[in-house]
Amino acid sequence: MxxxxxSERLLLCDELDRLGPDRPTLxxxxxxxxxAAHLVIREGRxxxxxxxxxxxxxxxxxxxxxxxxxxDYSALVGRVRQGAxxxxxxxxxxxxxxxxxxxxxxxHEDVRRAQADWEPRDLPAALQAKLWSAxxxxxxxxxxxxxxxxxxxxxxxxxxxAKLPDQHGTVILRGTPAxxxxxxxxxxxxxxxxxxxxxxxxxxxxxxxxGIS
Numbered sequence: 001m002x003x004x005x006x007s008e009r010l011l012l013c014d015e016l017d018r019l020g021p022d023r024p025t026l027x028x029x030x031x032x033x034x035x036a037a038h039l040v041i042r043e044g045r046x047x048x049x050x051x052x053x054x055x056x057x058x059x060x061x062x063x064x065x066x067x068x069x070x071x072d073y074s075a076l077v078g079r080v081r082q083g084a085x086x087x088x089x090x091x092x093x094x095x096x097x098x099x100x101x102x103x104x105x106x107x108h109e110d111v112r113r114a115q116a117d118w119e120p121r122d123l124p125a126a127l128q129a130k131l132w133s134a135x136x137x138x139x140x141x142x143x144x145x146x147x148x149x150x151x152x153x154x155x156x157x158x159x160x161x162a163k164l165p166d167q168h169g170t171v172i173l174r175g176t177p178a179x180x181x182x183x184x185x186x187x188x189x190x191x192x193x194x195x196x197x198x199x200x201x202x203x204x205x206x207x208x209x210x211g212i213s
Contacts, residue, residue, distance in 0.1 A: 004127050005097045006083070008104035013081040015111050021073040026110040026187055035107060036076045037069040042103075043084040102134045105178070106185050113190040120192060123178055125156065132157040132177035135184060139163075142184040146208040148201045152180055168204045171197035186211035 021033035030038070041048045041061070051061025068076065084090040090099055112118045123131075132154045135142075139162035143150045149170030150163040154177045173180060175193040183191035188206065195202045 002126060003093055003097060004130050005100040005104055006093075008101065008108050009083065010081065012104055012108040012111065013077050015108065016077045016080070017074070019111065019115070021069075023111070024114040025107075026114050026190065027107075032111060033069040033073055033076065034065065035110065036073070036080055037065045039080045039103075039107065040068065040076060041065055043088055043090055044079070097130075101130060102138070102181060102185070105131065106182065106187070109182060109187065109190075113187070120179070123176070128155075128177045129157065131181050135177060135181050136160050139184060141212070142210055143208075145210065146205055148197070148205045148208075150205075154180055168201040169198050171195055171201050171205045184210060 016032050016036055019032055021031065021036075023032045025032060025035050027035055027038075041064070045064075048057075048061050048064050051057035051059075083096070089095045112121075135152065135154070139150070139152060139160065143163045146163060147167040148163075149165030149168075150161070151170055151172045152160045152162055153172060153174045154160070155175060157177055173183060173193050173195060175183070175191070179192045183193045186209070188210065195205065197205075
């Protein structure tokens with residue numbers, strides 16, 4: 001089995017090592033050290049990670065993530081590179097591929113595209129296909145706050161109706177699966193996606209909050 005999630009993890013870690021701890025990312029308020037700390041907590045500290053969904057624990061999560069981010073940066077990136085601990089189901093290759101591919105792809109691009117000289121990568125067809133499958137599974141959640149209907153057309157993959165229209169008409173999004181994933185996960189400003197539809201509908205989609213939050 002090709003482990004695309006593992007590949008994206010290692011490429012991200014290479015980029016984190018290359019850039020150092022204080023470079024910007026597309027995650028609001030986070031530099032590279034904060035992003036590395038987030039990933040360590042996500043896989044290794046469920047007692048803290050639960051703060052992403054339980055508001056009364058969010059302050060503790062932020063405090064501990066900040067503390068971790070101020071530590072040894074190289075060691076922190078090394079922990080990300082090692083992957084999930086053995087007790088975490090995400091340490092198993094199939095679970096890792098299912099749960100971490102989009103996580104590490106998006107965060108890899110969060111680091112790359114926050115730098116001034118970024119260019120889109122030429123991704124293998126197999127990775128694009130995996131990203132398309134992942135997007136189809138998550139698209140209704142990602143676009144749930146959009147008032148428009150959503151139709152995704154993935155280059156080389158086909159068409160997927162992700163959401164029925166609500167207060168507005170339907171907007172068609174065209175692009176490679178990779179770019180559509182970035183758009184769906186809220187990276188609209190850097191995702192190279194073509195939007196087709198009524199101007200008012202496109203404006204409504206552009207203003208919508210997309211992603212998990």
